[in-house]
Amino acid sequence: AEYNWRFANLYSRGTAFGEVYENFAKNIETMSNGRIKVQTLYAGEGVGSSGIFGSVKTGLITMGATFQSLNAGELPAGIVEIGLPGGTSDVAELSTLFHEKGWGPILERAYAEQGLVWLDPYIQPAVYVLTKEPINSIEDFKGLKIRAPGAYGKFLRNLGASPVSLSWSEIYTSLSTGVIDGSIGSNMIDHRDGNHVEVAKYMYPLPLAGAQVLPIIVNKSAWNKLPDDLKAIVKAATTAHAQEQMNKSKLWEAEAVADMQSKGLQWSPAASDADKLAWKNAGASLYDEYAAADKFSKELIDILRKEQM
Amino acid sequence: MIMTAIRRYCLGVHTLVAFIGNSVSYLMPLLALVVAFEVFSRYILNQPTVWAYDTSLFIFSYIAALGGAYAQQQRAHINVDILYNKVSDRLKGVFNLFSFALAILFVVIMCKVSIGKFEEALEFNYRRQSEWAPQMHHYWLMIAVASVLLILQLSSDWINSLHQAITGKPLLPELLKDAQEDDQ
Amino acid sequence: MIGIELLTGILLVCIVVAFALGAPVGLALGGIAMGIGYLTWGDALFNVIPTTLESTHFSFILLAIPLYIYMGQLLTRSGIGDAMFNASQMIIGRVRGSLAISVIVVCSMIGAMVGIIGAGIMTSGSIALRPMLERGYDKRLALGVIMAGGGLGILIPPSIPMIMFASSTQNSVGRMFIGALIPALITIILLITYVVISCKLNPKRAPLDPVPEVLPTVKEKFLTARDGLLSLLLIVAVLGSIIMGIATPTESGAIGVVGAIVLAILFKRFKPRMVQKAGMQAALLVSVAMWIIVGASVFSNFHLLMGVQNMVAGFTQDLGLPPIVIIMLFQLIMLLLGFIIDEFIIVLICAPIFTPIAVALGYDPIWFGILMILNIEIAVQTPPYGFALFYLKGIAPPGVTMLDIYKSILPFVLLKLLVLITVMMIPELVTWLPNQLMD
Numbered sequence: 001a002e003y004n005w006r007f008a009n010l011y012s013r014g015t016a017f018g019e020v021y022e023n024f025a026k027n028i029e030t031m032s033n034g035r036i037k038v039q040t041l042y043a044g045e046g047v048g049s050s051g052i053f054g055s056v057k058t059g060l061i062t063m064g065a066t067f068q069s070l071n072a073g074e075l076p077a078g079i080v081e082i083g084l085p086g087g088t089s090d091v092a093e094l095s096t097l098f099h100e101k102g103w104g105p106i107l108e109r110a111y112a113e114q115g116l117v118w119l120d121p122y123i124q125p126a127v128y129v130l131t132k133e134p135i136n137s138i139e140d141f142k143g144l145k146i147r148a149p150g151a152y153g154k155f156l157r158n159l160g161a162s163p164v165s166l167s168w169s170e171i172y173t174s175l176s177t178g179v180i181d182g183s184i185g186s187n188m189i190d191h192r193d194g195n196h197v198e199v200a201k202y203m204y205p206l207p208l209a210g211a212q213v214l215p216i217i218v219n220k221s222a223w224n225k226l227p228d229d230l231k232a233i234v235k236a237a238t239t240a241h242a243q244e245q246m247n248k249s250k251l252w253e254a255e256a257v258a259d260m261q262s263k264g265l266q267w268s269p270a271a272s273d274a275d276k277l278a279w280k281n282a283g284a285s286l287y288d289e290y291a292a293a294d295k296f297s298k299e300l301i302d303i304l305r306k307e308q309m
Numbered sequence: 310m311i312m313t314a315i316r317r318y319c320l321g322v323h324t325l326v327a328f329i330g331n332s333v334s335y336l337m338p339l340l341a342l343v344v345a346f347e348v349f350s351r352y353i354l355n356q357p358t359v360w361a362y363d364t365s366l367f368i369f370s371y372i373a374a375l376g377g378a379y380a381q382q383q384r385a386h387i388n389v390d391i392l393y394n395k396v397s398d399r400l401k402g403v404f405n406l407f408s409f410a411l412a413i414l415f416v417v418i419m420c421k422v423s424i425g426k427f428e429e430a431l432e433f434n435y436r437r438q439s440e441w442a443p444q445m446h447h448y449w450l451m452i453a454v455a456s457v458l459l460i461l462q463l464s465s466d467w468i469n470s471l472h473q474a475i476t477g478k479p480l481l482p483e484l485l486k487d488a489q490e491d492d493q
Numbered sequence: 494m495i496g497i498e499l500l501t502g503i504l505l506v507c508i509v510v511a512f513a514l515g516a517p518v519g520l521a522l523g524g525i526a527m528g529i530g531y532l533t534w535g536d537a538l539f540n541v542i543p544t545t546l547e548s549t550h551f552s553f554i555l556l557a558i559p560l561y562i563y564m565g566q567l568l569t570r571s572g573i574g575d576a577m578f579n580a581s582q583m584i585i586g587r588v589r590g591s592l593a594i595s596v597i598v599v600c601s602m603i604g605a606m607v608g609i610i611g612a613g614i615m616t617s618g619s620i621a622l623r624p625m626l627e628r629g630y631d632k633r634l635a636l637g638v639i640m641a642g643g644g645l646g647i648l649i650p651p652s653i654p655m656i657m658f659a660s661s662t663q664n665s666v667g668r669m670f671i672g673a674l675i676p677a678l679i680t681i682i683l684l685i686t687y688v689v690i691s692c693k694l695n696p697k698r699a700p701l702d703p704v705p706e707v708l709p710t711v712k713e714k715f716l717t718a719r720d721g722l723l724s725l726l727l728i729v730a731v732l733g734s735i736i737m738g739i740a741t742p743t744e745s746g747a748i749g750v751v752g753a754i755v756l757a758i759l760f761k762r763f764k765p766r767m768v769q770k771a772g773m774q775a776a777l778l779v780s781v782a783m784w785i786i787v788g789a790s791v792f793s794n795f796h797l798l799m800g801v802q803n804m805v806a807g808f809t810q811d812l813g814l815p816p817i818v819i820i821m822l823f824q825l826i827m828l829l830l831g832f833i834i835d836e837f838i839i840v841l842i843c844a845p846i847f848t849p850i851a852v853a854l855g856y857d858p859i860w861f862g863i864l865m866i867l868n869i870e871i872a873v874q875t876p877p878y879g880f881a882l883f884y885l886k887g888i889a890p891p892g893v894t895m896l897d898i899y900k901s902i903l904p905f906v907l908l909k910l911l912v913l914i915t916v917m918m919i920p921e922l923v924t925w926l927p928n929q930l931m932d
């Protein structure tokens with residue numbers, strides 16, 4: 001092939017999401033008539049989960065699909081992009097935000113500064129918190145030790161919980177022995193795959209983030225080598241991929257929930273209006289903090305604020 | 310004249326690397342203390358710290374990387390010594406010339422890329438992804454320093470091995486003795 | 494572009510040559526990856542170093558290694574390690590090989606604390622290797638028993654590779670942990686039986702302590718028992734801290750360190766110098782282990798980026814062989830991969846490729862996962878390349894050569910192969926207990 005690309009994602013070989021990324025790679029090959037060949041790399045295949053961002057930047061891999069939370073220290077604006085706790089889950093609203101209200105160009109600049117090309121993002125399902133004991137009112141979060149990284153940790157701290165840092169592979173044992181009282185997962189599918197419901201049964205019904213917006217990133221110099229027609233083809237494949245993510249992740253989220261329910265998952269009681277308000281306020285106070293920390297985050301949050309006025 | 314300069318160089322490297330190697334050992338109790346404190350703070354005080362997780366990993370990485378040159382000096386790095394133990398001292402010197410050159414290749418590249426990462430970390434204010442979000446630049450600087458120390462030690466060992474390959478004896482036999490000393 | 498098969502061949506030749514010349518393992522693997530990588534890929538490959546460094550140095554799981562090594566060093570230098578073995582010998586009695594049996598028991602207990610291999614080998618190795626060699630134990634028996642015992646770290650729950658297997662194939666971690674118990678018990682019993690029989694047949698392998706001229710007084714016996722009991726408390730404390738949810742398996746090492754210092758104070762053996770000397774030796778061992786892990790990971794990341802996993806995946810498609818032969822073939826592939834790749838990566842590559850095939854053939858995925866763990870235990874201790882071998886060399890006294898270590902493993906590898914084959918032939922050994930307990 002004229003162009004040999006390596007494309008890394010966070011999922012294991014053979015998983016449902018892994019297949020969606022594989023389809024994306026194949027689609028680029030087919031649409032470009034084989035002029036671009038894409039080798040898909042799954043979890044653990046050459047770069048660690050938090051290394052995808054840096055590896056696309058240096059060109060070790062050409063294209064990547066990552067979770068911005070894993071790279072919060074490198075690109076703070078990514079945390080705002082993925083969706084701060086309490087943000088909207090309305091897909092139409094998100095689409096307007098990115099395509100019409102100006103988030104897209106800001107993010108293009110933020111990624112470009114680091115030598116990355118930001119391609120149209122796709123949406124993955126919500127983030128929920130799983131606990132060992134039912135949460136009957138928001139007061140019950142007080143004093144709970146919950147494994148939650150970065151922005152989610154700060155959010156839970158606002159509710160009186162104590163966020164704990166743990167590596168992913170210790171969540172199961174730690175829930176089972178009681179080192180922690182709960183844990184968030186990247187989404188429902190992540191909770192299911194980690195088998196966490198075997199050792200913690202209660203899912204809190206309010207999501208920490210209603211929808212997560214994830215970009216496809218490409219190494220800038222590899223991108224610039226492509227002629228315009230191939231650039232257009234990769235962009236078109238990205239759009240198709242976003243659609244497939246949307247269709248399938250909804251389905252898989254439902255499947256994961258059903259799977260877990262068959263293993264004993266229960267929902268904590270529905271939140272009262274007061275709880276919903278407290279939940280919202282806990283998220284709102286993060287806006288200032290994130291806006292103050294980074295120039296691109298500020299631009300994004302300014303737009304968000306203008307919307308909410 | 311040249312030989313004296315080379316001797317001085319090797320002795321200087323030896324002293325520097327031994328000093329760093331010794332200093333690193335004080336990080337060991339500190340590491341255990343930090344992890345134990347997190348357990349205490351989380352379980353007894355019911356207040357997990359925001360800093361212990363990253364701090365323990367930083368201490369761990371400092372021990373791991375900075376000890377490399379001292380391990381080379383003490384010949385503690387693991388090797389498969391089956392053939393090596395059977396050959397003459399001169400041939401051992403020849404083998405070392407190859408081995409140490411291969412090692413230097415790796416560490417020189419490590420040094421170069423970590424300086425690059427250090428500059429990048431400064432430019433973009435890179436941090437850990439955690440809530441505490443400590444700076445990353447010192448880690449990359451430390452890796453560069455650890456690489457330079459290892460390169461110095463390997464180069465000194467390479468010179469010694471060259472001497473051994475030619476004459477059958479190491480240049481500074483007294484320096485190799487340390488390694489065998491009882492550490493009790 | 495060079496084909497992955499040819500590249501793999503070239504890399505293997507380079508490893509064999511570099512190892513034969515006695516090059517430092519980790520640094521040589523890194524150097525080979527850089528050299529061959531530059532020739533086949535170009536200097537963009539150098540960027541594999543920072544991402545690999547970050548993912549190994551900032552791996553919280555590996556933090557168990559320094560903590561457990563330091564605990565081991567403190568126990569040795571304070572004489573508490575000796576107290577443990579003296580007491581256990583008093584309990585087991587004047588049996589040939591009693592020290593080796595104690596090592597297996599202690600390793601099983603460490604295995605119940607941590608989920609990786611290195612911690613067990615390096616802790617029990619630093620405590621027990623010197624006492625065994627000093628009492629005239631056969632070098633191969635002493636080395637082999639530590640390595641075989643250390644491997645129990647991933648077979649006895651908690652186990653990191655099992656958690657990785659369960660998540661990448663969407664199986665129950667709990668079932669795997671419980672399913673591993675009977676195979677683990679079989680392994681422990683086989684290891685102990687082997688030690689007893691081989692020492693009976695060849696008494697020179699494990700000399701009995703000379704019968705003391707004067708029989709120990711009641712007071713001496715009491716002191717030995719008291720010291721042994723106190724050191725047992727340490728194990729109870731560490732294990733208890735995990736079970737009671739005070740600490741994670743990784744953090745439990747720090748509890749062990751604090752406990753060892755407290756015990757040293759109780760035994761009136763505490764000296765600040767001891768803490769520093771133990772720190773010195775532990776730091777050296779940690780650094781040695783981590784430079785191997787970094788070099789080996791740089792190497793395997795390069796190999797993976799070039800697509801070795803696709804070679805494995807391609808090889809297993811459309812085999813058209815009888816099911817059990819396919820399972821055996823999988824085991825063989827994993828054993829071969831163990832020659833060049835570390836245990837975590839084997840799980841990451843092979844679990845998702847092999848497990849769906851095994852399940853489609855009608856096999857139980859938990860059973861298949863346990864086979865994989867048993868296989869990995871063997872892979873990490875077979876020459877020329879295996880982390881268990883390197884860890885053991887790291888803690889062994891200067892007189893022990895790699896050849897001693899290579900020779901020591903044979904009977905123990907055969908025992909573990911026996912367990913692997915038994916479990917392969919009788920799946921109920923894995924599936925029975927979880928079915929009893931979990932349904």
Ligand code: NA
Pocket residue numbers: 603604605606607608609645646647648649650651652
């Ligand atoms: Na274990």
Ligand code: NA
Pocket residue numbers: 831832833871872873874875876877878879
């Ligand atoms: Na092996």
